[in-house]
Amino acid sequence: MISGTGIVKTFRQRGDVLGKNEVKALRGVDFTIPEGGAISFIGESGCGKTTLGRIIAGLETHDEGEITIGGVAMSSLRTRAQQPHFRRIQLIHQDPYSALNPTRTVHQALHDPLKLRARETGRSSQWIYERAEELLGLVGLDPGYVLPRYPHQLSGGMRQRVVIARALTVDPDVLVADEAVSMIDVSLRLGILRLLRDLREQLGVSLLYITHDVATARYIGADGDMYVIYRGQVVESGPTETIINQPVHPYTQSLLSAIPVLYGVEQPGAEQVTPIDSLTTAAVGETVDDAGCLFAPRCPFRTERCTRERPVLGDAVPALQDAEGRVHACFHPIERQVAATSVQAP
Numbered sequence: 450m451i452s453g454t455g456i457v458k459t460f461r462q463r464g465d466v467l468g469k470n471e472v473k474a475l476r477g478v479d480f481t482i483p484e485g486g487a488i489s490f491i492g493e494s495g496c497g498k499t500t501l502g503r504i505i506a507g508l509e510t511h512d513e514g515e516i517t518i519g520g521v522a523m524s525s526l527r528t529r530a531q532q533p534h535f536r537r538i539q540l541i542h543q544d545p546y547s548a549l550n551p552t553r554t555v556h557q558a559l560h561d562p563l564k565l566r567a568r569e570t571g572r573s574s575q576w577i578y579e580r581a582e583e584l585l586g587l588v589g590l591d592p593g594y595v596l597p598r599y600p601h602q603l604s605g606g607m608r609q610r611v612v613i614a615r616a617l618t619v620d621p622d623v624l625v626a627d628e629a630v631s632m633i634d635v636s637l638r639l640g641i642l643r644l645l646r647d648l649r650e651q652l653g654v655s656l657l658y659i660t661h662d663v664a665t666a667r668y669i670g671a672d673g674d675m676y677v678i679y680r681g682q683v684v685e686s687g688p689t690e691t692i693i694n695q696p697v698h699p700y701t702q703s704l705l706s707a708i709p710v711l712y713g714v715e716q717p718g719a720e721q722v723t724p725i726d727s728l729t730t731a732a733v734g735e736t737v738d739d740a741g742c743l744f745a746p747r748c749p750f751r752t753e754r755c756t757r758e759r760p761v762l763g764d765a766v767p768a769l770q771d772a773e774g775r776v777h778a779c780f781h782p783i784e785r786q787v788a789a790t791s792v793q794a795p
């Protein structure tokens with residue numbers, strides 16, 4: 450199990466002593482990735498989800514908080530000693546082309562990490578070749594075809610499968626998929642999502658799925674938890690199906706109201722919330738950063754209290770965690786029917 454508590458990250462520009470241009474990317478985030486489970490971080494661009502994914506994968510430092518991997522608190526270790534722990538968490542980037550070295554064939558891309566793995570586990574060089582073929586087979590590629598090829602000779606979907614195969618060379622416990630299908634041709638996306646789900650089933654690897662897209666998050670982690678992030682704060686979290694079917698935070702409701710219609714003729718629930726995208730960014734700029742709910746300037750249900758006080762996840766009214774296992778940071782949590790519902794075609 451991997452967990453994080455109170456993760457804070459602020460980006461500061463060099464020389465910005467007064468912190469005038471600092472960006473509060475994460476404001477005290479808690480999360481748990483259960484063994485073999487699938488969770489998702491969801492939110493609009495800039496909310497901090499990529500930064501959180503990078504911190505979890507050990508690719509970015511954080512200012513406050515603790516990451517615990519398999520019961521070991523990372524703050525108790527020196528950077529070098531943290532590396533084998535973070536290696537158990539592999540990040541899959543959204544752009545498979547930039548993730549692969551264009552001057553190296555697939556064979557070369559897999560050979561180096563496998564050679565290291567062979568050394569660690571006392572295996573032969575023959576094993577390296579066999580394992581490369583096995584991993585490519587596992588991600589649905591024909592080793593004979595892809596091994597001698599360079600990234601540019603493969604489709605976007607194939608490249609992403611190679612990136613996933615490379616991540617698997619170290620036998621990870623967790624795959625962090627950051628918008629893993631957003632730069633892939635639409636027709637190939639479902640195949641990659643299905644592959645991630647299959648890998649979880651076959652290998653028992655946990656998935657952390659980072660996205661702005663509710664539908665794919667649901668596909669990947671319907672049985673896991675969803676964390677809705679707004680401006681660096683988790684505003685609602687809990688079982689994915691509960692969050693999608695009975696969201697209580699107005700931001701989650703806005704995200705869900707904005708889901709495109711998927712099947713046949715559908716209409717949004719009667720209580721649809723104004724999709725936040727239709728609000729101006731000027732409204733966002735009105736947020737007073739040190740007080741009040743971060744979502745208040747865009748919230749159609751805000752009250753005077755919301756502009757004065759900041760609700761904390763789990764502390765807000767009512768009690769800590771409701772019967773559905775969901776926590777939220779809102780003073781006025783009300784279930785609203787916002788997701789699209791099926792209606793009869795005329």
Ligand SMILES: Nc1ncnc2c1ncn2[C@@H]1O[C@H](COP(=O)(O)OP(=O)(O)OP(=O)(O)O)[C@@H](O)[C@H]1O
Nearest residue numbers: 460461472474492493494495496497498499500501
């Ligand atoms: N290296 C950096 N230096 C300064 N600011 C950064 C840096 N990385 C991220 N940020 C800022 O931190 C905030 C969170 O960024 P992050 O990339 O984590 O968001 P995101 O939700 O993943 O967005 P996207 O989906 O667009 O990648 C943003 O305001 C971003 O501009």
